[in-house]
Amino acid sequence: MFKRCYALLIIVPLLIMAPKSHAAYAYFGLEPDIVTNYVSNSSRNLGYVRVTVELMLEDASFLEAAEHHAPLLRATTIDIFGRQPEEKVKSLTGREEIRRDCLQKLRQLMKQETGSEMIKDVIFTKYLYQG
Template sequence: MRIVRLFATCLVLLSTLLSPSFAQEAPSKQFAYFGLEPDIVTNYLGNSNRKLGYVRITIELMLEDVNDLEKADHHSPLLRATAIEILGRQPEERVKSLTGREDIRRTFLDTMRKLMKEETGSNMIKDVIFTKYIYYG
């Protein structure tokens, strides 16, 4: 009798897991990460006109959906150019401070989101992550 009850419980559980209503509750999107390769190396503005520093960063984009990887790859030259342009306009104080680094990251995020919205029609970038951030100058 115990085996029959156990078997019936398993059947109910299995039918619940396989039911269409249960499948709809499961999240359909899966986040993905796309790295802008190679590292971005560019100059930034120093305190004096004669002094230039450089910064080297590795950027990973957190994408809303794994299906956006192909779009990110296709638009990677535009994303890299945008990152270089943003970094090149930064003053030394901003590049070297932790709060400035976070401001730069947010600027990347906002700008890249707008670009991808214009180019693809979707908000595919969830976050921008700096996995390496080295400056000199």
């Protein structure tokens, strides 16, 4: 009995003083899906890609700002995909590079526009290509 009380006296204050790891992430989808052409190996054919993009925001309070800047976020994402070569669009490692490029560029834009990077991550939930 004494050991239990002693353990509670030590553990409870530690739990109270521990920093909160509770994250209030929010998700914002760029609607509708991103559909754009990409640079194909042959100049005669254009490929296209269709991607569903979800933005993981650092806090739910950023949802309003993300909605306000959605046209800028969409245009930037479309621009990034439109400049990619076919090999990059079709490979898994290339897809990851594109995702990181989007994350870096969107964070940079939000820092300029709002003073906060606000975007924790960029997630591609659907990724289709043809070309």
